[in-house]
Amino acid sequence: MxxxxxxxxxxxxxxxFGATMPRSLLHAAEAAAADHDxxxxxxxxxxxxxxxxxxxxxxxxxxxxxxxxxxxxAASDILEIDQGLxxxxxxxxxADLLEAGRLAIVQGxxxxxxxxxxxxxxxIWHTCQxxxxxxxxxxLGRYLDTNARETRDxxxxxxxxxxxxxxxxxxxxxxxTIRSLDEFHLQGSDGASREMVRDLTGTTRPGxxxxxxFVQSTTTTALDVSERFSASEAARQPAxxxxxxxxxxxxxxxxxxxTSGLGTRVYYVEVDGxxxxxxxxxxxxxxxxxxxxxxxxxxxxxxxxxxxxRVLVMCFSEFGRRVAENASEGTDHGAAxxxxxxxxxxxxxxxxxxxxxxxLIEGDLKxxxxxxQVYAAILERWLRVPxxxxxxxxxxxxxxxRTGPTA
Amino acid sequence: MPSLDLNxxxxxxxxxxxxxxxxxxxxPALAAHLYRRAGFAPSPAELDAALKxxxxxxxxxxxERSEPVDFEAQMDELGRATSATGDTSKLPAWWCYRLLxxxxxxxxxxxxxxHGHFATSAAKVTDPELMLxxxxxxxxxxxxxxxxxxxxxxxxPAMLLWLDSATNRKAHPNENFARELMELFCLGEGNYxxxxxxxxxxxxxxxxxxxxxFRFNRFQHDAGTKSFLGHSGECTGxxxxxxxxxxxxxxxxxxxxxxxxxxxxxxQPPDDLIAPLAEQLRDDDLHVANVLRRILSSNLFFxxxxxxxxxxxxxxxVVGLLRALDATTNNYRLAEGLERLGQRxxxxxxxxxxxxxxxxxxxxxxxxxxxxxxxxLFAEETRFHxxxxxxxxxxxDVNDGAxxxxxxxxRLLAVRLPETVATQLADGIDRGDGDREHRLRTAVHLLAxxxxxxxx
Numbered sequence: 027m028x029x030x031x032x033x034x035x036x037x038x039x040x041x042x043f044g045a046t047m048p049r050s051l052l053h054a055a056e057a058a059a060a061d062h063d064x065x066x067x068x069x070x071x072x073x074x075x076x077x078x079x080x081x082x083x084x085x086x087x088x089x090x091x092x093x094x095x096x097x098x099x100a101a102s103d104i105l106e107i108d109q110g111l112x113x114x115x116x117x118x119x120x121a122d123l124l125e126a127g128r129l130a131i132v133q134g135x136x137x138x139x140x141x142x143x144x145x146x147x148x149x150i151w152h153t154c155q156x157x158x159x160x161x162x163x164x165x166l167g168r169y170l171d172t173n174a175r176e177t178r179d180x181x182x183x184x185x186x187x188x189x190x191x192x193x194x195x196x197x198x199x200x201x202x203t204i205r206s207l208d209e210f211h212l213q214g215s216d217g218a219s220r221e222m223v224r225d226l227t228g229t230t231r232p233g234x235x236x237x238x239x240f241v242q243s244t245t246t247t248a249l250d251v252s253e254r255f256s257a258s259e260a261a262r263q264p265a266x267x268x269x270x271x272x273x274x275x276x277x278x279x280x281x282x283x284x285t286s287g288l289g290t291r292v293y294y295v296e297v298d299g300x301x302x303x304x305x306x307x308x309x310x311x312x313x314x315x316x317x318x319x320x321x322x323x324x325x326x327x328x329x330x331x332x333x334x335x336r337v338l339v340m341c342f343s344e345f346g347r348r349v350a351e352n353a354s355e356g357t358d359h360g361a362a363x364x365x366x367x368x369x370x371x372x373x374x375x376x377x378x379x380x381x382x383x384x385x386l387i388e389g390d391l392k393x394x395x396x397x398x399q400v401y402a403a404i405l406e407r408w409l410r411v412p413x414x415x416x417x418x419x420x421x422x423x424x425x426x427x428r429t430g431p432t433a
Numbered sequence: 434m435p436s437l438d439l440n441x442x443x444x445x446x447x448x449x450x451x452x453x454x455x456x457x458x459x460x461p462a463l464a465a466h467l468y469r470r471a472g473f474a475p476s477p478a479e480l481d482a483a484l485k486x487x488x489x490x491x492x493x494x495x496x497e498r499s500e501p502v503d504f505e506a507q508m509d510e511l512g513r514a515t516s517a518t519g520d521t522s523k524l525p526a527w528w529c530y531r532l533l534x535x536x537x538x539x540x541x542x543x544x545x546x547x548h549g550h551f552a553t554s555a556a557k558v559t560d561p562e563l564m565l566x567x568x569x570x571x572x573x574x575x576x577x578x579x580x581x582x583x584x585x586x587x588x589x590p591a592m593l594l595w596l597d598s599a600t601n602r603k604a605h606p607n608e609n610f611a612r613e614l615m616e617l618f619c620l621g622e623g624n625y626x627x628x629x630x631x632x633x634x635x636x637x638x639x640x641x642x643x644x645x646x647f648r649f650n651r652f653q654h655d656a657g658t659k660s661f662l663g664h665s666g667e668c669t670g671x672x673x674x675x676x677x678x679x680x681x682x683x684x685x686x687x688x689x690x691x692x693x694x695x696x697x698x699x700x701q702p703p704d705d706l707i708a709p710l711a712e713q714l715r716d717d718d719l720h721v722a723n724v725l726r727r728i729l730s731s732n733l734f735f736x737x738x739x740x741x742x743x744x745x746x747x748x749x750x751v752v753g754l755l756r757a758l759d760a761t762t763n764n765y766r767l768a769e770g771l772e773r774l775g776q777r778x779x780x781x782x783x784x785x786x787x788x789x790x791x792x793x794x795x796x797x798x799x800x801x802x803x804x805x806x807x808x809x810l811f812a813e814e815t816r817f818h819x820x821x822x823x824x825x826x827x828x829x830d831v832n833d834g835a836x837x838x839x840x841x842x843x844r845l846l847a848v849r850l851p852e853t854v855a856t857q858l859a860d861g862i863d864r865g866d867g868d869r870e871h872r873l874r875t876a877v878h879l880l881a882x883x884x885x886x887x888x889x
Contacts, residue, residue: 142630143612145785146622157623188782189775189792202796209773210797213804214811219875223803223882226854231884235437237698237744238848241794242884248796298783303609304597353605354597359612388627 065408066284068293068339069166070273070321071191074301075144076343077310078363079391081117082131082380086110089383093350097306097357107131111380116311119318123368128325128334130372130426132400134381136362136393140345144301144359147344152192154398154417165401166292167196168416169409174199174291180251182292183283185276194294200247201294204255207279211252224249268323271316273297277324285331291409300343304354317341325368334370338408338427341366342397348389362393365400371408371428378424399424437700437738444706447733450489457735459488461843466740469889470695471495471729472538474753475844477818477829492730495539496576496722504536516561524561525768525778528568532752533761543575543725544568545748546694548778549786551586551618553595555779560591563645564779567591579687579719580678583618587674588640588647596784599642603655606634613784615677621689624682625662632661636673684714688724695728697742698790706733741847744793745889747774750802753889754881755809757844759825762815770805774798794887806881810874822873834859837873841880848885 083099084090087110091098104112105121113121123129141147146157153161163171166182174181184190184203194201204210212220227245231238265278276295283290297317302310321339328337346363362381381391403423405413414420453459464483468475471492475483483491500508508531515527535541548571555564567589574582586592587610593599596610611634615625639654640647649670659668664676677683688710692702714724728734745753748771755762771777775798781787809815818825826832831840838859842849850858858876865872880886 141622142627143616143622144783145616184795187775187797189788190795200796203798205773205797205801209804210800212800214807222857223879226857226879227883229851229854231851234848234884235741237742237791237888238884240791241744241799241887244794244796245799245882245884248799251796252800303607304599351605352607353602354600354607356597356607358608 063336064289064291065410066291066293066337067404067408068277068280068324068337069193069295070317070339070341071294071296072300072313072317072341072343073144073148073296073298074343075147075345075347075359076300076313076363077302077306077357077360078343078346079349080306080310081114081314082107082133082364083112083114084110084380084383085112087383089349093383095351096355097351108376109380111376114311114314116315117318118315119320119322120314120366120368121318123318123322123325124374126326127374128329128368128370128372129374130367131376132365132367132395132424132426133376133378134362134391134394135342135365135397135400136345136391137396137398140361140387140390140393142345142359142361142390144344149192151342151344151397154401154419161192162195163197164191164193164195165416166193166294167199167201169405169411170194170199170201170292171196172416173409173411179254179289180247181290182294183280183290184294185279186294186296188296188298191294191296194292200244202247202251204251207255210255212249220249220253267327269316269319271320273316274320274323277320281324281327281331284328284333284337302347302356303352303358304356306351306356321366321368325370329370338367338369338371338404340400340404341368342400346391349383349386349391350389361387361390363391365397367400367426373426373428377426395424396421400426403427437742439700439702439706439738442706442733442738444709447706448709448727448731450727450730451732451735453488459484462740462847463488463735464491465844466735466847467491467729469749469753469847470734470739470743472542472756473532473749474757476756477759477825480844488735489730492726495729496726498537498539500535500537500540504534512565516565519561521555521559521561521564521779523765524555524564525771525780526764528778529752529764529767529771532748533755533764533767538756540572540575544572546691547571547575547582549694549781549789550690551582551592552781552784552786553589553591554781554783558591558594560645563591563594568779576722576725577720579721580675583614583678584671584674586618587614587637587670590642590645590647593640593642593647598637598640601638601640602653603635603638606631606638606655608634610634610637611673614674617785619677619686620680620682621686624680624686629661632659633673633677635659636668637670640670678719681711681715684711684719687719687721688714691721691725691728693789695725696734696739698744699742741888743889744790745887746787746789746793747771747776747798747802748778749889750774750887751805751809754806754845754877757841758822758877759818760809760815761819762809762812766812766814767809770801770808773801774805799887802887803878803882807878810878821870822877823870826873834862834876837862837876838880841877845880846885847888850880850883850885854883 085101085104099114103115106112120129152164154165155161170181180202181199182194182201184194184201187205190203265282268274268278280293299313328334342365343363345360347357347360351357378395398417398421401417402413402421403426405411405416406423407427461480465475511527515523532541553567558564570585597607598610601607608630612630616622635655636659639650641650656667662676685707688707710724717723826837831837838855858879862872862876
């Protein structure tokens, strides 16, 4: 395991703001901030549109069975929650977390005039804005710009091989995307030549323009953050006890980074494959198992490290799926779906009612909770910042977190 | 720095052919810009020759070129051998070979555009033969008729498998293909309703894939009346595609994408810049060659609104570098490297393709860019000008460090390095450690780590 000393020792410059901030300031910030005991948010994005109806299942409802002739989950397989609802049997991890009082299920989440394009809907979730608005930044990016500029480490990290999600895009703060810690260092160069790369790329480029500024500041971030990680072999070891799945390994890596004392406040990971238009049953089962098992292991292991009160996991998808299944034993794009929050600080159990299976909007479930109400709760009660400016509007936070987490 | 606000640009001036004059001379920098955008950087000999032609003639010549018959036959043969393994993972290296070696980079670059447009991934299709058949459709229509391309894509087995349309029964139409046809392939989000999707999906009922081929199952086709996009009728799948292609949003959508790919990532051009080209594309019955030729010859293309206004894609970055250095290398290594940079050929991340622009750049991809270029430069299999970098530069009569850096900048950089950086790189060549070959390779690597190198 990397120690905090180990990390500090390895940092000639540190910090993830790159060329936008003079280094001397960064060192000052480094001395000032003690951010290693602040709350951490881990976002798990379920890309493709998770079938909420087969995740939290209204298994006693005859309409559910009638509209899902091949995909309905047998009542005998259901992992009971409450109120005639139960988990898909593959979501055992979620069921265990609920049992341990570490999972909140926010039902019926969505937004007005739902858009059923993956890309447009995901952009709406990421930016909190619609297509006709000028969308340059994401909700977490705005949080980072206004609140995380004093942190010593990269204030946020996106872990994965995908493009960086728009949610993290900021005006100033450059969030590193790390595909894997193994590959995340400049090869074939000794300390002296790394220093040369750093000097050359850091040379000021007067009048270079916005694109060049963007590339230059991202380059500086990359070099700084990779220096920091490459100092520690331990951070690259596999995480013990984590599932061998992609998400399991990513959350295992995040656990190592958190326990090693990294001051990062926001981690972001993605699981793709939820766009189950055809032959949904097997694929969806494997995905729910992957997500449930990985999140359960992560939350449990954080608690074992006495860090349970500092870590909150949020799982969301860009939309749910159509109530009625299609001809390919799959489901098409829908609207409202549940979100999942996991950690020791959640108020466990169901929040809000399951949406009606008869009062539909173009065949899809209606939402009763706006996703920004969930974001508002996280921003105000977890990250402890005013939510309205970051969400471009006032949203009543849902009551999902126990009051008084460490701030 | 001149204003880069596209709203202030006169659309009449923008699309007129660029005619160099005393104030706007024809320079090596502009010629290299054309080569990088139309294809992948000039070869060592091309740039000098280019300055003797007029820009419009150079563009015209690019459109007249094609791969020699024996080269094409060789590529087909290699493709067959690749797909005979049954393994899709070798396809990217096959395309890398062609990208590096083709004498017709204009078509290859356009094929890559359509690959990102009709983004279909071997990750789901899994059959290399179907992926190659898909590729051949893209390539053959890359500079041609979009109607034919869209119609063939609609019944392409790889596409149907990719969008879950291998079975399509009238009782429960699958909406996936109908949605993406309008959202991502032809019209753009916002130019159709959810009802349009549901109705259009009915047109494609009965379309199936059987034994790796398209089949129409008339028993599963919904022959009833469909109403969508202001059209009403019985409508077969083909007619459904035609109705979509006839929308005025279609040429506008395509022109916007072509401009983004060939001219600049950002900002979004205003409608009145789009209109003349959209009109032309409509008048040309959606044949794209004239519009593309016009873009590549235009005042706007040879202006500060275009030069250096793109983040290089991984393919542009690496294939451009290798072609500029007349290099050959291990194509498997190259293909794997492109994957780490976020552009695994034949495996786009989703049906929207690669977002491109700033999305190419993050900490991991920047470090991976530097590392891949280093690996390729120092790999034993890599040859420059059939030999070494020293030989390449010697044959071009490029000698001291300053000359080498100037030669590289002209071909590879859309923005010049700060003088201090250029001087340090040149000094490294003249006075660094190791032999000359090592110093040259180190200098190219260092140049490739610079922010300027990421812009095209």
